[in-house]
Amino acid sequence: MTTTRLQRARQKLHVSAVPDSLPCRENEFAEIASHLKAAIRDRCGNCIYISGVPGTGKTATVREVIRDLTKQAKFKKLPTFRFIEINGMKLTEPAQAYAVLYEFMTGHKATSKHAAELLEQQFRLPPTSPEPCVVLMDELDLLVTRKQTIMYNFFEWPNRPHSHLIVVAIANTMDLPERMLTNKVSSRLGLTRINFQPYNHHQLYQIVESRLKGTGAFDNDAIELCARKVSAVSGDARRALDICRRAVEVVEGMVAQKQTTSHQVTMAIIDTVVKEMTSSGSVVFIRHASMHQKLFLVALRNQLQKAGLPETTFNEVTHHHLQLCRLHNLLPPTLSALAAICTALGASRCILAEASRYDIHQKLRLNVSEGDLATALKTDPFFRAMVA
Ligand code: ATP
Ligand code: MG
Numbered sequence: 001m002t003t004t005r006l007q008r009a010r011q012k013l014h015v016s017a018v019p020d021s022l023p024c025r026e027n028e029f030a031e032i033a034s035h036l037k038a039a040i041r042d043r044c045g046n047c048i049y050i051s052g053v054p055g056t057g058k059t060a061t062v063r064e065v066i067r068d069l070t071k072q073a074k075f076k077k078l079p080t081f082r083f084i085e086i087n088g089m090k091l092t093e094p095a096q097a098y099a100v101l102y103e104f105m106t107g108h109k110a111t112s113k114h115a116a117e118l119l120e121q122q123f124r125l126p127p128t129s130p131e132p133c134v135v136l137m138d139e140l141d142l143l144v145t146r147k148q149t150i151m152y153n154f155f156e157w158p159n160r161p162h163s164h165l166i167v168v169a170i171a172n173t174m175d176l177p178e179r180m181l182t183n184k185v186s187s188r189l190g191l192t193r194i195n196f197q198p199y200n201h202h203q204l205y206q207i208v209e210s211r212l213k214g215t216g217a218f219d220n221d222a223i224e225l226c227a228r229k230v231s232a233v234s235g236d237a238r239r240a241l242d243i244c245r246r247a248v249e250v251v252e253g254m255v256a257q258k259q260t261t262s263h264q265v266t267m268a269i270i271d272t273v274v275k276e277m278t279s280s281g282s283v284v285f286i287r288h289a290s291m292h293q294k295l296f297l298v299a300l301r302n303q304l305q306k307a308g309l310p311e312t313t314f315n316e317v318t319h320h321h322l323q324l325c326r327l328h329n330l331l332p333p334t335l336s337a338l339a340a341i342c343t344a345l346g347a348s349r350c351i352l353a354e355a356s357r358y359d360i361h362q363k364l365r366l367n368v369s370e371g372d373l374a375t376a377l378k379t380d381p382f383f384r385a386m387v388a
Contacts, residue, residue, distance in 0.1 A: 006248050006255075006263055009217035013208075013245040023210050024203040025061045028194060032168070033065045035192055039166045040069070040081050040132050045158030047167045047189065051174040052196030053347050055236030058170045061196075062136055081166075082133045088142030094150050097143060105133060116153070123163040132164040140171040141340045148180045148336070155181075155189045173343050179358065180336055198235025201227040207237050208244055217248065218265045225270045233349065247273045282368040285348050286376035292333050296321055296341050297373060298386050300351060300366055314342060314353075315360035328382075 011017060022029065032048065039046035052058050072078040084104045086097050095112035102108065102115035110118060122128075135154070137143070143150050151169075155177070158165045173179070174195055177186040199207065204227035212218055223244070230240045247265045250273060254260045286294065299321040303312045318338045325332040333341070342364070346353040354363040366373075377383035 005215055005217045006252055009212055009215040009265075010245060010248045010252075012211045012215060013241050013248065017211075019060075019211055021210065022057060022061055022064055023206045024199065025057050025196075028057075028061050028196060029065055031194055032062060033068065036065060036069060036134065036166060036168070037072075037078060040079055040134075043079075043130075043132055043164055045160065045163050045165050045167075047155050047158045047169065047191050049177060049191040049193045050168065050170045050196065051172065051176070051193070053172060053198055053235070055234070055238035056196040056198055057237060058196050059138055062138075062168055062170065066134070066136070080131055082129075082131050083136070084133070085136040085138060088137070088139035091143070094143040094145050097137070097150055097154070101135060105129075116149075119157070120153070123157045123160045123165070126162045127164050129164075132166055134166045134168065137167060137169045140169045141173055141176065141344060144176070144180055144336050144340050145334070151177070151180055152185065155191065159189065172347050173340070175358070176340075179339065199231065199237055200235065201231035204230055204235070204237060204240045208240050211241070212244075217263070218244070219267065222247070222265050222267050222270045225267050226274070229270070229274045243270065243273055243277060246277065282348075282350055283372050283376040285350060286368070286373065287379065289345075289348075289350075290341075291330075291382070292321075292337070293341050293345055294377060294380065294383055295324055295330075296338070296345060297350060297366070297368075298377070298383065299324055300364060301370065301373060304366060311363050311365045313360065314339075314362040314364060317342075317364060318360070 032050070035046060035048055050058050050062065066083055069078060069081070070083070073080045082104075084101065086100050088094070088097075091097060091100070093112070095116065097112075098115040098119060099110055099112045102110050102119055105119075105122070137154060140151065154167050154169070157163050158167050177189070177191060181189075201224075205223055208218075208223050208226065209220075212223070226240055226243050226247075230236060230243065244265070247269045250269055251260070251263065251265055255263060286297065289297075296317065300312065300317045303316050303320050304310070318335065321338065322332050324330075339358070342351070342353060342362075345351045350366075350368050352365040352367045374387040377387045
């Protein structure tokens with residue numbers, strides 16, 4: 001009986017478990033829902049740009065809104081609409097976004113290039129289907145390309161009188177449109193913007209507590225400690241849930257090995273888990289990072305070693321990154337892709353980036369130890385020699 005208490009807690013804490021509600025995001029929920037409802041009702045296009053650092057509930061909130069609106073449509077309180085989710089992380093290359101949207105809208109397959117042309121034609125003409133189409137473009141940071149045509153098209157098509165296209169774009173970077181498009185273009189596109197602030201410790205407490213409600217597996221001060229530890233570095237709900245889940249596993253392990261008879265997660269357990277996870281968290285992140293994110297970290301480390309200084313600039317690192325690409329025969333990323341890489345590494349806290357400026361003179365520091373960097377990259381055959 002006591003074991004099920006821990007098991008139930010583990011299930012409720014699982015990242016893929018859909019929570020019954022999203023506490024602390026009521027305002028964002030209402031705002032997104034009202035924009036989407038208006039656009040669906042009036043059959044007009046709209047483009048909503050949502051930004052916020054990782055784990056602030058952006059994806060969860062939009063999905064929750066869509067679930068709610070789908071229910072309303074089912075009960076005839078709202079016109080029916082179609083919904084598709086395109087995730088930048090799941091595409092093999094950014095332009096594949098066109099092929100995915102085209103296939104969803106028409107049921108036909110096309111190459112990315114052809115799909116882009118066909119969609120462009122289609123959005124000039126009156127729509128073939130009366131239903132508006134809501135497109136969630138998640139992880140937009142990963143869809144930036146040198147010419148920015150993808151972001152431009154997906155933001156511009158909703159403005160066409162006949163497109164009936166509603167785009168909800170989610171990115172980590174607040175000013176991606178300004179950075180990637182000219183100011184003139186980004187202001188003409190008239191995006192509706194919503195920024196998700198990082199959670200503070202009160203909110204993280206509420207989020208974890210509401211998931212665990214009724215399980216009785218956690219001491220209140222254990223949840224409080226977890227919320228405070230997380231909010232001190234990031235305000236990331238995913239991290240708070242990860243810590244609590246790991247804590248449940250630790251207690252389960254101790255019970256199995258008869259090291260304890262208590263089936264309760266205490267402050268001491270949370271403390272141990274946080275220590276364990278902070279030393280290995282960055283290693284795990286780097287292992288799962290993209291090729292160029294890893295290379296950027298190596299370029300940063302090399303620059304710092306060479307200069308013998310604690311910090312260097314974005315310019316210096318990108319210069320060296322491109323040198324490494326030539327050396328290893330890799331296709332060099334564009335400057336904007338490098339800026340996105342730098343932002344992603346900054347958001348993950350693997351690097352510390354000067355917050356007040358986003359140009360080539362932005363100052364960068366490595367925020368992981370050389371040991372962690374080496375441990376993470378040693379398992380990748382391409383990088384092994386670079387960190388040996
Ligand atoms: P990323 O930028 O990394 O994609 P995100 O902002 O999309 O992050 P989500 O995936 O929405 O973050 O949230 C991360 C996890 O935290 C999910 O498991 C989600 O269910 C949970 N979560 C986030 N906010 C809340 C909340 N307010 N209440 C309950 N759970 C939440
Ligand atoms: Mg997300």
